[in-house]
Amino acid sequence: MKHLRKIVLSTVVTAVIATPVYAEKPFEDQIKARQGYYQMLKFNFGQLAAMVKGKKEYNAEQATTAANNIYSLSKLNNGMLWPKGSDNSQLDYTKAKPGIWENFPDVKEKSGNWKAAVETLAGEAGNGLGALKSSFGPVGKACKACHEEYRAK
């Protein structure tokens, strides 16, 4: 028993000493990168939202640029940004819920639906305000569908 305590204690001491060397904030780089990725999406999506809501005049060239940026972002392989354990059950600097790693097929499906909607948007955004409006809605819904399930409030 005494021996076991010693082992446990020395393990704890090692962990405390070792932790700052490896990572003060585990997965900080990955989490920052994926949050930055979403900020890029948000900015471009916001440009389109302003046109859809009539806060900004529709401009075919700008709409195409923003939609193509979203499309390009949707083509990135972000697999490395989602290491196991980088969820909000352990870390307070991410809003990613553990469900992402538990229900991966569903995440993939939601992500696939989103990508399909984005592809349509990229094809339609430059074809007039009506075409932008009808292709913008499904993308917004797809962003929301994932957030409702996998992003903390």
Ligand code: HEC
């Ligand atoms: C397949 C799931 C999924 C889809 C689709 C998705 N998101 Fe997210 N989003 C997340 C998750 C998970 C987070 C939390 C990331 C974190 O904090 O580590 C997040 C975070 C964000 C954030 C906050 C970033 C920050 O700075 O903390 C914004 C803004 C955002 N998403 C916008 C969007 C927009 C706009 C779309 C659609 C154009 C979208 N997201 C589509 C899952 C998704």
